[in-house]
Amino acid sequence: MLDEVPITKAEIRTLIPHSGLMCLLDEVRQWDDRSIVCITNTHRDPANPLRRDGRLSALHAFEYGAQAAAVHGGLRARSVGTTAAPGYLAALRDGRLHVARLDHIHLSLRVRATRLFGDRANTVYEWLISAASVLVAEGRIIIVERA
DSSP states (O other), X not given: OEEOXXXXXXXXXXXSSOOGGGOOOOEEEXXXXXXXXXXXXXXXXXXXXXXXXXXXXXXGHHHHXXXXXXXXXXXXXXXXXXXXXXXXXXXXXXXXXXXXXXXXOOSOEEEEEEEEEEETTEEEEEEEEEETTEEEEEEXXXXXXXX
């Protein structure tokens, strides 16, 4: 199943536990059982809750990737009539930052997460963030179900 209908921030908030400004993704552009592509401009927002001293470090790209994976899990669960099991980020692997700050990027960020294996909340995702053709950050995350 490939869904290319944009999913708005309001709907994203129904899929993940992040609320208010902590919901960092603006829109889902497409998704299928294996992957998701999201767009965001929250890295430019002066009210972004991850900013410190007016700056948004590239380290926060890891949170953007994790939220894309969480939205994907929520969409997969919803597609079969359930809700996603609560999970938490257990590990980050092979994280690479290709910029120092996110707030210096004037273009929208494209966040792509691909489920490598696993199901429900016990999954491994690979993600990458780009701005146009420039790679911003990449990595793999392990999400495990809350006990």
